[in-house]
Amino acid sequence: MEYLKVFIVGGLICVIGQILLDTTKLTPAHILVIFLTSGVVLGAVGLYKPLIEFAEAGAIVPISGFGYALSKGAIDGVKAKGIIGAFVGGLEATAGGIAAAILFGYIAAIVFDPKTKS
Amino acid sequence: MDNMNNKEYQKYAERKIPKPTYFKNILYAFVVGGAICVFGQIIRNMLFKFGLDENSVTIATSIILVFVGSFLTGIGIYDKIGKIGGAGAAIPITGFANSIVSPAMEYKREGFIFGVAARMFSIAGPVLVYGVGSSVIVGILYLIFTKGR
Numbered sequence: 414m415e416y417l418k419v420f421i422v423g424g425l426i427c428v429i430g431q432i433l434l435d436t437t438k439l440t441p442a443h444i445l446v447i448f449l450t451s452g453v454v455l456g457a458v459g460l461y462k463p464l465i466e467f468a469e470a471g472a473i474v475p476i477s478g479f480g481y482a483l484s485k486g487a488i489d490g491v492k493a494k495g496i497i498g499a500f501v502g503g504l505e506a507t508a509g510g511i512a513a514a515i516l517f518g519y520i521a522a523i524v525f526d527p528k529t530k531s
Numbered sequence: 532m533d534n535m536n537n538k539e540y541q542k543y544a545e546r547k548i549p550k551p552t553y554f555k556n557i558l559y560a561f562v563v564g565g566a567i568c569v570f571g572q573i574i575r576n577m578l579f580k581f582g583l584d585e586n587s588v589t590i591a592t593s594i595i596l597v598f599v600g601s602f603l604t605g606i607g608i609y610d611k612i613g614k615i616g617g618a619g620a621a622i623p624i625t626g627f628a629n630s631i632v633s634p635a636m637e638y639k640r641e642g643f644i645f646g647v648a649a650r651m652f653s654i655a656g657p658v659l660v661y662g663v664g665s666s667v668i669v670g671i672l673y674l675i676f677t678k679g680r
Contacts, residue, residue: 420566420569424619427564427616428564430560431561431619432557434618435553441618441621441626442658445627445630449661453665454665454669457672470569470574471568473571473575475564476623483663484665487667488670491671495674496674499674503669503670510594510597513597517628518635525604527637
């Protein structure tokens with residue numbers, strides 16, 4: 414049941430992206446930016462948290478969940494440190510994922526070669 | 532055919548352009564996206580069993596998913612998943628890792644600075660600019676509104 418909720422919510426978020434891809438001229442890069450920023454905004458107004466409580470990874474794994482973590486981090490940062498927290502909090506909350514993406518991304522790009530397109 | 536004017540030709544050409552297979556794309560995006568999220572949930576549940584707290588679990592899950600996404604992109608499997616899943620493969624955090632590795636690998640011959648390191652951020656850069664930028668604005672707005680009360 415838990416996994417079903419994850420599957421459906423995660424799948425539906427991706428379906429919204431697919432519909433945008435197919436019906437507009439937006440590229441996947443646009444979609445990533447739109448979903449991330451939507452996550453930031455929805456997180457800020459308190460609409461994304463209920464979705465995470467309901468579907469956990471179904472809402473965390475899509476890039477909108479990354480946006481939610483950014484805005485939650487910034488708000489928690491302000492609560493703890495005031496104005497400095499607004500600048501520090503977002504990156505602090507997402508530093509693990511970003512650092513991992515930089516290190517693992519770099520290593521993978523160095524070690525592997527692009528496959529010839531068939 | 533020969534005595535068509537521009538408008539007629541455009542209409543003719545539009546009919547000939549294959550319509551994207553909307554339903555199939557949506558179904559595949561749903562299944563692939565959902566499956567990646569379920570994979571993330573399995574990792575989450577395993578990490579909870581190790582006794583990590585909620586916050587650490589979320590961070591560790593994204594680190595592991597980013598690793599898997601980078602690795603699968605490196606060995607050429609993620610691009611195949613992406614071809615089938617479309618947005619279902621692009622939107623999960625594994626797709627973010629894919630967007631970093633793919634161009635970096637492609638432009639390796641341009642060197643380690645302007646090739647690999649710079650190209651890593653051709654898509655991830657804009658994502659971070661808008662994400663981090665808007666999160667700072669959210670923090671400042673929150674400060675203004677809570678101080679104003």
